[in-house]
Amino acid sequence: MDLGAIDLDHTLGCGQVFRWRKEGGLWTGVVDGHLVRLRQKGKRIDAETELPEGRLRSYFRADDDLEAILKEISRDAYVRRLVDRYRGLRLIRQDPWECSASFILATYSNIPRIKMMIERVCTSFGTDAGGGVFAFPRPEQIIENEPGAENCGLGFRCGRFVAFARQVEAKQVDFDDLRAAGYQDAHARLVELEGIGDKVADCIAVFSLDHLDAFPIDVRIKRALAERYGASGSYRRVSEFARRHFGRYCGYSQEYIYYAEDMKNRKPGPEQA
DNA sequence: AACCAGGTCTCGA
DNA sequence: TCGAGACCTGGT
Numbered sequence: 001m002d003l004g005a006i007d008l009d010h011t012l013g014c015g016q017v018f019r020w021r022k023e024g025g026l027w028t029g030v031v032d033g034h035l036v037r038l039r040q041k042g043k044r045i046d047a048e049t050e051l052p053e054g055r056l057r058s059y060f061r062a063d064d065d066l067e068a069i070l071k072e073i074s075r076d077a078y079v080r081r082l083v084d085r086y087r088g089l090r091l092i093r094q095d096p097w098e099c100s101a102s103f104i105l106a107t108y109s110n111i112p113r114i115k116m117m118i119e120r121v122c123t124s125f126g127t128d129a130g131g132g133v134f135a136f137p138r139p140e141q142i143i144e145n146e147p148g149a150e151n152c153g154l155g156f157r158c159g160r161f162v163a164f165a166r167q168v169e170a171k172q173v174d175f176d177d178l179r180a181a182g183y184q185d186a187h188a189r190l191v192e193l194e195g196i197g198d199k200v201a202d203c204i205a206v207f208s209l210d211h212l213d214a215f216p217i218d219v220r221i222k223r224a225l226a227e228r229y230g231a232s233g234s235y236r237r238v239s240e241f242a243r244r245h246f247g248r249y250c251g252y253s254q255e256y257i258y259y260a261e262d263m264k265n266r267k268p269g270p271e272q273a
Numbered sequence: 274a275a276c277c278a279g280g281t282c283t284c285g286a
Numbered sequence: 287t288c289g290a291g292a293c294c295t296g297g298t
Contacts, residue, residue, distance in 0.1 A: 015279070103279080106279055106280085107278095107279080107280040107281060108277095108278065108279090108280045108281075108293075108294085109278055109279080109280090109294090109295080109296085110277075110278040110279085110296075110297060110298090111278085111279075111297095112278095112296075112297060113278080113295070113296050113297070114278090114279075116296080117295095153294085153295070153296080154294080154295095155293080155294025155295055155296095156281095156293055156294050156295095157294080158294090160281085194281090194282095195280095195281070195282095196281085197280060197281045197282080198280085198281090199279075199280060199281090200279090200280075200281085203279075216279075217279095218279040218280080219278080219279075219280090220279075221279085233288090234287075234288060234289085236287085236288095258279075262279090
């Protein structure tokens with residue numbers, strides 16, 4: 001299958017998604033409830049899944065003109081180097097609900113624990129997708145068995161997580177509207193919700209709502225921008241610098257920078273991905 | 274044994 | 287609008 005220029009290891013391993021696993025060259029994940037197995041074959045991808053091909057292409061943003069986007073964000077030597085090093089890293093178009101709920105859980109924690117919390121949520125509430133993997137639960141699956149959330153080790157995020165599930169289930173959150181809206185508008189409406197602040201709102205915007213001009217700023221990105229560009233201050237201030245400096249696809253630049261910063265802290269292992 | 278982690282919330286200036 | 291503190295819990 002042709003998903004456009006793509007490097008599966010960079011795309012699925014850069015940190016934008018939490019649930020994909022790689023074993024012996026085979027990537028396994030769940031998209032829209034369907035088990036998906038992928039293998040990189042040079043420029044092409046071997047896919048084994050029931051997921052419609054259209055959605056798989058949409059998931060990997062196969063229609064993005066990656067070269068044009070990378071050219072657009074390559075506005076300084078630093079990003080040019082990262083684009084060159086991690087070429088083939090594509091943003092992913094995640095399911096908005098799963099993306100939102102996941103990043104609500106990802107606040108003030110670390111990657112290993114975030115993955116653990118999400119896996120517990122999936123096995124506690126989700127549907128078996130086969131292959132020993134559970135799908136991320138739908139909101140109603142969480143509401144139906146709400147007390148079960150207490151056993152997922154979510155800590156202070158538990159209330160936020162359940163409350164958000166309830167709001168989505170009650171259709172108090174309309175992801176289609178948020179997608180159709182402009183970035184600023186979508187961001188403003190997202191931060192109104194419990195558990196969603198500036199950073200999580202930007203993650204939702206760029207990873208699931210097509211707002212490629214959103215630029216999530218976590219501690220590492222903040223540090224990197226301060227060191228590389230001397231950009232510091234409030235979230236809003238740094239955020240505006242990023243949009244001004246990297247342009248309308250700054251969301252892509254964020255992911256390359258995040259990945260580079262994350263790689264510094266990774267320990268070498270057999271499945272380096 | 275502390276310290277820290279893909280932040281958010283609350284409160285005071 | 288912005289900065290300071292508190293905060294569940296499991297890694298390191």
